[in-house]
Amino acid sequence: MAAAKEILLRRPVAATIRLTVPAGGARPATPVGPALGQYRLNLMAFCKDFNARTQKYKPDTPMAVTITAFKDNSFEFTVKSPSVSWYVKKAAGVDKGSTRPGHLTVTTLSVRHVYEIAKVKQTDPFCQYMPLESICKSIIGTANSMGIKIVQDLE
Amino acid sequence: MLARNFIKHFPCKNLSRHHILRDSVRPLIFFTSSTPQSSFSISASLSTSSSSSSSSSCFTDESFAAPYLSVRINCPKHVLDPFSDALLCFGASSVAVDEDIEEDNEDAASGSSLASKEICIESIFPVHEEVKMCISQAANSIGLKEIPKFKVEMGDEQDWITKNQDLFQPVEIADRLWIVPEWTSPPVPEAVNIILNPGFAFGTGEHPTTKLCLLLLQSLIKGGEAFLDYGTGSGILAIAALKFGAASSVGVDIDPLAIKSASHNAALNNIPLEKLELHLAPSENSSSGRETPLQKEQFDVVIANILLNPVMELADHIISFAKPGATIGISGILSEQLPNVKERYSPFLENISIATIGDWVCMSGTKKGEFIDNC
Numbered sequence: 001m002a003a004a005k006e007i008l009l010r011r012p013v014a015a016t017i018r019l020t021v022p023a024g025g026a027r028p029a030t031p032v033g034p035a036l037g038q039y040r041l042n043l044m045a046f047c048k049d050f051n052a053r054t055q056k057y058k059p060d061t062p063m064a065v066t067i068t069a070f071k072d073n074s075f076e077f078t079v080k081s082p083s084v085s086w087y088v089k090k091a092a093g094v095d096k097g098s099t100r101p102g103h104l105t106v107t108t109l110s111v112r113h114v115y116e117i118a119k120v121k122q123t124d125p126f127c128q129y130m131p132l133e134s135i136c137k138s139i140i141g142t143a144n145s146m147g148i149k150i151v152q153d154l155e
Numbered sequence: 156m157l158a159r160n161f162i163k164h165f166p167c168k169n170l171s172r173h174h175i176l177r178d179s180v181r182p183l184i185f186f187t188s189s190t191p192q193s194s195f196s197i198s199a200s201l202s203t204s205s206s207s208s209s210s211s212s213c214f215t216d217e218s219f220a221a222p223y224l225s226v227r228i229n230c231p232k233h234v235l236d237p238f239s240d241a242l243l244c245f246g247a248s249s250v251a252v253d254e255d256i257e258e259d260n261e262d263a264a265s266g267s268s269l270a271s272k273e274i275c276i277e278s279i280f281p282v283h284e285e286v287k288m289c290i291s292q293a294a295n296s297i298g299l300k301e302i303p304k305f306k307v308e309m310g311d312e313q314d315w316i317t318k319n320q321d322l323f324q325p326v327e328i329a330d331r332l333w334i335v336p337e338w339t340s341p342p343v344p345e346a347v348n349i350i351l352n353p354g355f356a357f358g359t360g361e362h363p364t365t366k367l368c369l370l371l372l373q374s375l376i377k378g379g380e381a382f383l384d385y386g387t388g389s390g391i392l393a394i395a396a397l398k399f400g401a402a403s404s405v406g407v408d409i410d411p412l413a414i415k416s417a418s419h420n421a422a423l424n425n426i427p428l429e430k431l432e433l434h435l436a437p438s439e440n441s442s443s444g445r446e447t448p449l450q451k452e453q454f455d456v457v458i459a460n461i462l463l464n465p466v467m468e469l470a471d472h473i474i475s476f477a478k479p480g481a482t483i484g485i486s487g488i489l490s491e492q493l494p495n496v497k498e499r500y501s502p503f504l505e506n507i508s509i510a511t512i513g514d515w516v517c518m519s520g521t522k523k524g525e526f527i528d529n530c
Contacts, residue, residue, distance in 0.1 A: 030279070
């Protein structure tokens with residue numbers, strides 16, 4: 001199985017690292033430092049690259065980064081925008097979802113909020129080919145599971 | 156499989172012609188040498204092992220010497236992905252998985268079926284985090300029956316910083332222009348060598364943007380210019396300008412650690428204070444007009460190698476420091492971000508030219524004579 005893996009990959013992989021970094025705010029300190037330093041990756045290069053690629057997000061938005069470290073100390077990374085639940089909570093202005101979703105509604109969001117969130121999520125590498133409508137439906141589903149109702153218009 | 160937009164590939168070979176593909180990381184090398192016209196030559200005897208230990212301590216700051224918790228967790232293989240995500244939600248700073256799992260499985264002495272289905276996760280937590288609670292919450296949230304076994308160790312930022320110092324090795328930017336780390340002697344003593352210890356600041360010569368800016372500087376500086384390095388980081392550009400023959404350099408940065416690093420590097424290159432001024436610019440707290448003690452229209456060459464957002468916001472500010480007819484270089488931007496920057500700067504600049512390495516670009520132009528008011 002190892003041989004098959006290496007045939008598929010361009011280079012042997014040393015490790016996969018996942019962490020959350022604020023957009024435009026990568027620094028060589030924690031959490032980036034220890035996580036990448038352990039695999040002897042070039043911290044400054046990662047920070048500069050990550051910061052440059054996340055300039056279009058609001059500063060300090062927590063971005064989910066997945067780094068593939070190769071054995072020769074080079075690396076690749078992908079950046080995902082925060083989870084839908086983070087956006088929903090932010091848009092609704094709440095810290096947590098409802099303790100009893102389905103029974104207890106914490107707050108409401110408008111259809112317009114859903115649309116805005118869907119537009120941001122569509123720029124994610126994994127959602128690029130999904131129609132906006134499907135993304136919206138999935139956002140509504142997530143919101144409902146957090147006890148946040150979607151209404152046509154907020155007054 | 157991976158979208159093009161967000162992936163950065165860092166092949167060793169592309170970054171420098173002299174990469175040696177060994178187990179060690181890419182070399183960062185700063186070479187210094189005495190140039191005929193410059194009065195500040197650096198002797199190679201500066202690079203001793205004692206200086207490296209003292210220099211690492213001079214960069215210790217409370218926020219950087221912060222300890223962290225390093226936790227090894229044995230996680231069942233089939234829930235690796237959801238468990239990693241859950242850990243990140245419940246308080247872990249990062250989650251890393253080694254790919255060399257085959258050897259571990261064969262070595263498992265007990266030979267129980269569980270051992271072959273487990274993967275070891277290395278996770279980092281902030282030092283005040285309740286690790287046990289976080290792990291149990293994460294396990295519960297994905298429906299694991301029992302809490303995975305884990306082991307906690309205290310990690311110290313200092314350790315891996317000094318450990319990774321040997322990652323920096325000499326880098327050749329162009330013919331007879333080298334960047335050498337403080338603890339190595341220059342491979343080519345006759346070339347222009349810039350000795351650096353970057354510490355926590357950006358600018359080792361490895362990154363494409365630094366290279367682009369250094370090459371631009373080399374072509375621009377003929378002797379006697381006043382140079383402004385906006386976003387100086389390790390001070391590499393400011394020092395390089397002086398080595399090429401500029402009359403004076405000024406470095407500005409919002410990060411106090413960068414200023415510290417730059418003044419350390421200036422000393423390494425035997426640069427007297429009157430030649431290289433360093434200023435700490437205020438960050439976003441002061442909204443109107445950054446108060447740096449610099450005069451307008453004072454510089455012949457201005458380079459800003461930062462990021463898209465600061466470069467856009469500070470455009471007027473950066474340009475105001477340049478004399479009419481001076482050359483301004485902007486980098487730290489990706490090629491996809493270039494159109495915005497070009498649009499922002501074209502009211503002020505003419506003869507705009509672009510240099511590219513990989514995804515990174517450096518835009519340079521000369522400041523127009525009459526200052527055109529922009530809205």
